Amino acid sequence: MAVVLAIGTRKGLWLATSTDARVAWDVTGPHHPMTDVYALGFDTRRATPRLLAGVTSEHYGPSVAHSDDLGATWREPDHAPIAFPADTGAALARVWQLAPGPESSPEVVYAGVEPSAVFRSTDGGETYELVRGLWDHPHRPKWTPGFGGMAVHSIVPHPTDDRRVTVAMSTGGVYVTEDGGTTWHASNRGIQAYRSPDRYPEFGQCVHKIAQHPDRPERFFAQNHHGVYRSDDGAATWQSIADGLPADFGFPMVVHPRRPDVVYTFPLTADELRFTPGGRCAVYRSEDAGKSWDALTDGLPEHFWTGVLRDAMCLDSADPAGVYLGTRSGAVYASRDQGDSWRPVVEHLPDVLCVRAVVV
Numbered sequence: 404m405a406v407v408l409a410i411g412t413r414k415g416l417w418l419a420t421s422t423d424a425r426v427a428w429d430v431t432g433p434h435h436p437m438t439d440v441y442a443l444g445f446d447t448r449r450a451t452p453r454l455l456a457g458v459t460s461e462h463y464g465p466s467v468a469h470s471d472d473l474g475a476t477w478r479e480p481d482h483a484p485i486a487f488p489a490d491t492g493a494a495l496a497r498v499w500q501l502a503p504g505p506e507s508s509p510e511v512v513y514a515g516v517e518p519s520a521v522f523r524s525t526d527g528g529e530t531y532e533l534v535r536g537l538w539d540h541p542h543r544p545k546w547t548p549g550f551g552g553m554a555v556h557s558i559v560p561h562p563t564d565d566r567r568v569t570v571a572m573s574t575g576g577v578y579v580t581e582d583g584g585t586t587w588h589a590s591n592r593g594i595q596a597y598r599s600p601d602r603y604p605e606f607g608q609c610v611h612k613i614a615q616h617p618d619r620p621e622r623f624f625a626q627n628h629h630g631v632y633r634s635d636d637g638a639a640t641w642q643s644i645a646d647g648l649p650a651d652f653g654f655p656m657v658v659h660p661r662r663p664d665v666v667y668t669f670p671l672t673a674d675e676l677r678f679t680p681g682g683r684c685a686v687y688r689s690e691d692a693g694k695s696w697d698a699l700t701d702g703l704p705e706h707f708w709t710g711v712l713r714d715a716m717c718l719d720s721a722d723p724a725g726v727y728l729g730t731r732s733g734a735v736y737a738s739r740d741q742g743d744s745w746r747p748v749v750e751h752l753p754d755v756l757c758v759r760a761v762v763v
Contacts, residue, residue, distance in 0.1 A: 406719055407473050408727055408760045409454060410735055411440030414753040416456055418474045425725050425739040428748045434474055437461075442714070444501035445761040446528065448509045452761050455512065455528045457498030465495050467514065469528055473763070478529075485514055485522050485531045491538065493518055500714075501528065502558040508565045515555030519546055519572045523584065534584040542575065542589065542606050549573030549609050549628070556713060559615045559623075569613065569623070569638050576608035577625070577638055593641035597629040612656040612713045613638075619663040624693070626656040626668055626713075633693050644693025649680040655716035659741070660724055664692040667718075667726060667742060669711040678708050686716075686728065688742050702745035703736060714757035721762050729755030 408419040408428070415433030435458045442457030451471055459465040468479040487493040496517040504511030512528035515521055520538050522531035537543075537555075546553060554572060561567035566583040569590070576591040589606040596608045609628035616622045623634040625641060629651050632641040645651040652673035659665035667688050671677050679685065684707035685698040707730075715729040726738040733752035736745045 404721060405763050406721065406725060406760060407445075407452075407763060408735070408737070408748065408758060409443045409445070409456075409474070410729055410749070410752065410755060411443050411456065411714075411757040412729075412733070412753040412755050413439050416440045416443075416458075416474075417749065417752060419735070419748050420473075425721075425737060428737070430749045431474070434477065435468065439497070439756065441756050442498045442501045442514075443757050443759040444503060444512070444528075445759055446503040446512065447761060448503060448506060449527075452763065453527060454761075455501045455503075457501055457514070459497050465497050467498060467501070467528060467531075480529060484524075484529060485516060487520070488533060491533070493520070496552070497554065499554040499556045500558050502560060503528075504560045505562050505565050507563070511560075511565070513558045513560060513568065515558045515570065515572075517552050517554035519543070519553050519555050519575060521555055521558065521568075521570060521584070536580065536585045537570070537578065537587050540578070540587055545607070546572065546575040547607075557610070557613045559613060561615075562617045562620055564620075569615065571610040571613045571625070573611065573628070574607060574609040576606045576610050577613060578606075579638055590638040591641070592639065593634075593643075594625065594627055594632055595630050597627075611654045614656045614658045614666070616658045616663040618661065622663055622692070624656050624658060624666045626653050628652065629673065631656075631668060631693070644689070647689075647694075647696040648687055649685075649698075652677075653711075654713035655711055655728075657716050657718055657726075660718055660720045661722075662690075665690050665741075666693065667716065669716060669728065671710055677710060679710070682706055682708050686726070686742055686745075699738075699742040699745075701743065702738075704734075712756055715755050717758050717760050719760040719762050725760065727758050727760055729758045731755065 417432030446453040500515030557571035650670040
């Protein structure tokens with residue numbers, strides 16, 4: 404077994420490969436140097452996984468590149484693979500999310516972008532078209548930017564129903580389509596809108612990340628701008644699971660690949676102090692769907708005054724599952740025992756924006 408870990412940063416992409424049960428790592432890079440790499444995705448529906456990277460160059464602007472040999476070579480079209488139609492009056496600022504579709508749609512890839520929109524590819528992620536149903540939604544003129552921008556940062560295709568996709572954005576909240584993107588409805592019941600006069604509006608919540616369990620697709624978890632939630636009815640309603648965490652603010656939210664009750668997050672103190680509580684680096688894991696939480700700290704730094712961004716935590720599909728996190732101070736840590744203990748993969752990289760892992 405080999406594991407490949409893709410690490411997107413503010414100055415390029417690094418790849419770490421382990422062939423000895425995730426003990427030692429061979430790190431290469433930078434690939435796409437001096438670009439922001441906010442979005443990464445491994446498409447495992449192919450014989451060799453396709454690695455997709457959303458890159459943003461200060462000179463050339465945003466684009467999507469892909470590799471069919473795990474980063475040895477890259478392809479990027481001469482034309483912009485993602486571009487807003489002229490009649491929208493919008494320009495692409497950044498690609499925030501790349502999400503392969505379900506097994507039943509092997510060439511479908513979704514992209515979440517800034518300004519808030521979803522694009523859909525039907526050729527494996529080489530070209531994309533705007534999903535008009537979400538762009539033309541009557542709520543869109545009232546969506547507002549979060550601190551990091553106004554973007555669709557979470558796209559969760561249903562694992563078996565190719566017509567159902569759930570997305571989240573800052574600040575708009577969670578939206579669901581059940582007809583392949585033609586129509587969308589807000590799905591935020593139970594999620595608070597922090598500092599809003601109406602604490603539970605139909606939309607306008609600043610959701611930071613959502614995750615769905617592939618074996619129990621009706622179950623979702625969400626990390627909000629103040630608030631941690633679970634849904635057991637396909638994102639129709641949400642309930643708080645923040646009790647037991649040292650803070651209810653944070654960005655990442657990831658699920659175990661096989662255990663629907665196991666979820667991980669990384670709390671921060673907020674709003675003004677976006678540090679780890681007490682300067683302690685700790686991943687929090689729940690093994691009972693959020694009823695209780697345990698701090699996982701073995702091998703992580705004791706004095707830690709930085710953070711982990713929304714896509715800078717992930718799991719692999721090995722058994723036992725590996726857990727990975729990248730920090731804003733340029734370090735990447737790996738756990739090969741589901742979070743019980745941690746070791747550094749690489750340190751002193753640029754600000755880590757996203758990490759993705761694949762078993763090959």
